[in-house]
Amino acid sequence: MRGLSLARALAVPALLGIPGVPALQAKATVRASPNAAPNAAVAKALHQRFPQTRVGKVDCQLVAGLCEVRAGANIFYVDRSARYLVIGRVYDLEKRLDLTAASQMALGPQVLMANSVMRSDSGAGEADTGLAAKVERNAGPALGRGVPxxxxxxxxxxxxxxxxxxxxxxxxxxxxxxxxxxxxxxxxxxxxxxxxxxxxxxxxxxxxxxxxxxxxxxxxxxxxxxxxxxxxxxxxxxxxxxxxxxxxxxxxxxxxxxxxxxxxxxxxxxxxxxxxxxxxxxxxxxxxxxxxxxxxxxxx
Missing domain, CATH: 3.40.30.10 (Glutaredoxin)
Structure with a gap:
């Protein structure tokens, strides 16, 4: 079977009403080794899950309990077991800092501008650009909005x-x-x-x-x-x-x-x-x- 890309894997389960969860659980046996360096172990586990997605950098020290992952122009988060994946923005409320935006800026101002739109008109199965927008769109309008x-x-x-x-x-x-x-x-x-x-x-x-x-x-x-x-x-x-x-x-x-x-x-x-x-x-x-x-x- 041909390897999955991260965008394709997340697009399919969204049809079931639970974005991303079934596809990730389908390969739940893939785990990062606790004896390996966290960054490398998470990168290896993600490559096993999604061999068509090029993971550029993994940082497990930025946020406690999460590893920030850069894949092309996309930024997302996983736990150290590389089982649970989070699409969205991470804010440091004490410093009033958008940590995700800071990482996007490090990738270049054009990436920051593209992600600030939070919208993608491309379909599932294309390149992994606009991944966060796809998942947020599929999740529905009232999910995780910060509105009561x-x-x-x-x-x-x-x-x-x-x-x-x-x-x-x-x-x-x-x-x-x-x-x-x-x-x-x-x-x-x-x-x-x-x-x-x-x-x-x-x-x-x-x-x-x-x-x-x-x-x-x-x-x-x-x-x-x-x-x-x-x-x-x-x-x-x-x-x-x-x-x-x-x-x-x-x-x-x-x-x-x-x-x-x-x-x-x-x-x-x-x-x-x-x-x-x-x-x-x-x-x-x-x-x-x-x-x-x-x-x-x-x-x-």
Missing amino acids: AEKAEGPPAPDSAPDKVSLAGLPASGAVVWGGSGEAVTVFSDFHCSYCRLLHGTLKDLGVRVEERPISILGTRSLSDAVLCSPDKAAALERAYAGEAVSAKACDTAGLDANEAFAVRHGFSGTPVIVRSDGAVLRGYRPREFLAVWLKASRP
Whole structure:
């Protein structure tokens, strides 16, 4: 039988409703030797499971209990037995650091940009690029989103963000408006998201008018509440991105509930998500030059 690639193995079990699990358990007898160096042992075990996937580097020291694996432009995680595989991002909450993004940056800025989109339009069985996006898409819209489970109830959301969305139903009370008088743009963000902070600075440089709608992906709801309830919301938003304390009297934050429900409904699984004035959706950070052109494309 021809050897499996990692992307193909994960695509097949997704049809059973449990992404990745059956394919990995099918070869559960492959184990990394506890007597070998962890990095080499895990690399060997992964090669036995997926001989068509070229594993470039394994790092079992970065995160306790997990080994980070680089395969081409993809980064994923396995335990030291190489039995359990995790697709997603790893955050150090104490340092407020996206460890996965740091590793992607080490592979090159183009890899970071490609992965920030978190979307792949290619089918299963192709090259292993976009692997995390494939698995997340197959997992369903309410799985592992960082949004409270009760907000994920209701009709199933689309598998991925549509090309365009309508923001007409969102209340003004859920937004912080800031910026200049240039192109209008709406940003779904998280104040602990490093790329949201980077995007914030880029949009400020571009002089655009921003309607920022916080959503809690990294457990930042209390901070979002404080920003929204501040007398000067724009100034509070600046302090939040700077990592400074933000305090305010409690107020009605139903607008934030609406933001999060909208994000779940439209499959916004990460931040930032940028929505142009014509409803066009862009997920992930982009450099200044790209955004300047993309924003102007909404003009008739």
